[in-house]
Amino acid sequence: MSGFMDNFAQFLENKVLPPLMKLAEQRHFAAIRQGIQRIIPLIIVGSIPLIIAYPPVQSWSAAVEPYRDILLVPFSMTFGLMSLFVAFGVASALASTYDLDSTAAGITSMLGFLLAAAPMTKNALSADYLGGTGLFTAIIVAICTAELMRWFKKSGFTIKMPAGVPPAIMASFESITTVGVIVLVIWIIRTVGNLNIPEFIMSTFKPLVVVADTLPAILLAQVLHQALWAVGIHGTSVVVWGVMAPFLTQNLAANAQAALAGQPIPFFWTEPMQMSYAHMGGSGATLPLIFFYLRSRSAHLKQVGRVALIPGIFNINEPITFGTPIILNPIMLIPWFLSQPIIMTIVYVAAKLNLVTKAYVLPPWTTPVPIYQYIMIL
Known part of the structure; x- marks a missing residue:
């Protein structure tokens, strides 16, 4: 038995675990993991109002019913905007692995995600895909944003500022090309192409979600x-x-x-x-x-x-x-x-x-x- 288990442990260590660890340490998967882990406190806190608004005791439920909409505001601001936070977190985490401005990457990713998932309708933003339904869209936009920013910097397609300009101002201007391309591409796909990006991505990932x-x-x-x-x-x-x-x-x-x-x-x-x-x-x-x-x-x-x-x-x-x-x-x-x-x-x-x-x-x-x-x- 000991010999079998020793061989089994060696098999795991030599054959099974290396590809798993390589996958886990791959920078994009690591960025997704970090981006989602960063919103866990928001999910936990956002769950509390849901419990208060719908308590398990019927008499309590009747008592809080007049205040339910007010109580659920924190829930809507956490669960309802979950993907927006993930868009920032994933892009920020991935950009930091490339020594890029993580804050600029996160903000640009949020902008791109809003353009893709929350188009303006009658002077109001649609929030249908800002929650969990837009999660895969947020991840894809975040990765594309960080990779595009890296490519522009590596290729030199950035706005150069003269020496003596404060680093924060210089970093802001370096990200202008990325912001412009992200806005243009997503606007063309969403508006000119009339494609509902989150719906398309959700339909693509639906088989995986079902299988999972x-x-x-x-x-x-x-x-x-x-x-x-x-x-x-x-x-x-x-x-x-x-x-x-x-x-x-x-x-x-x-x-x-x-x-x-x-x-x-x-x-x-x-x-x-x-x-x-x-x-x-x-x-x-x-x-x-x-x-x-x-x-x-x-x-x-x-x-x-x-x-x-x-x-x-x-x-x-x-x-x-x-x-x-x-x-x-x-x-x-x-x-x-x-x-x-x-x-x-x-x-x-x-x-x-x-x-x-x-x-x-x-x-x-x-x-x-x-x-x-x-x-x-x-």
């Missing part, structure tokens, strides 16, 4: 997540907050809008569903293992359980994964690989049978179980 919410895709993500952790790499950062972040964020935004409209919740797989079930006590759902350790006859495991208990309650499990150790442990890796796929299969089937409610609120990931599960469906 299926059980096979979810299970594949769980296996990759656990494989990364098995060799000491932070699988949550790479899979949940990295490669799958655009899909999970878009799903959560769609669920929140559906809940607000009183419609059925469309998507199962969101970050709260992942964190609340597959990450009870941390990656691999290790919280029950801590309680077993506290009853263990092994002095070492009992001590690990004591040290890991408080962090585990708040879904931080490095003390148990490295203290046992679970990482690179041939015996412990067997349940480690099985835990998240089994849990997510059970929860997925339960959700299909309407035994589990799909999430539409994002609590902080350190919220203890079962408080997390309660908040995410309030």
Whole structure:
């Protein structure tokens, strides 16, 4: 068994993980990850008014009904403008990897996204695609903006200012060509070409969005997540907050809008569903293992359980994964690989049978179980 697991660990380390890590470290994926991670505080704070406006107690709900529109303003300003913030964050993060003016890139990206997703109609901006439905458009515009800015600077197609001009003014003029091209191209596509850019991009990505919410895709993500952790790499950062972040964020935004409209919740797989079930006590759902350790006859495991208990309650499990150790442990890796796929299969089937409610609120990931599960469906 030990020889098999050693060979398996070597296979993961030599064959599976290098391309995954290369993908995770690729500058565009890293920029997308950073851009989405930067709006997580906004999503968490924006979820709170939704809970207050629609409390779980009927008498409270009747009491707040006259003030519901006012209470939901922060929700609209966070979830409703989510893609606008992502457009800034992704472009800013990508531009910084090229040593470009990250602020100028972010502002230009926001302008381009507004032109693409929020055309002026009767002296008012349409906000239909500024929320989660425009997320993929925001990411594409952000990447194009940063890459165009890099190309202009590399090619020398920028406005040169004389020596002695303050750096901030010089940087502003350097970005004029990028701003002009972004505005012109998007205006031509949107106005002259009469193309609804967000709708076109959404229809293009729709098959991927649908597939990403299926059980096979979810299970594949769980296996990759656990494989990364098995060799000491932070699988949550790479899979949940990295490669799958655009899909999970878009799903959560769609669920929140559906809940607000009183419609059925469309998507199962969101970050709260992942964190609340597959990450009870941390990656691999290790919280029950801590309680077993506290009853263990092994002095070492009992001590690990004591040290890991408080962090585990708040879904931080490095003390148990490295203290046992679970990482690179041939015996412990067997349940480690099985835990998240089994849990997510059970929860997925339960959700299909309407035994589990799909999430539409994002609590902080350190919220203890079962408080997390309660908040995410309030």
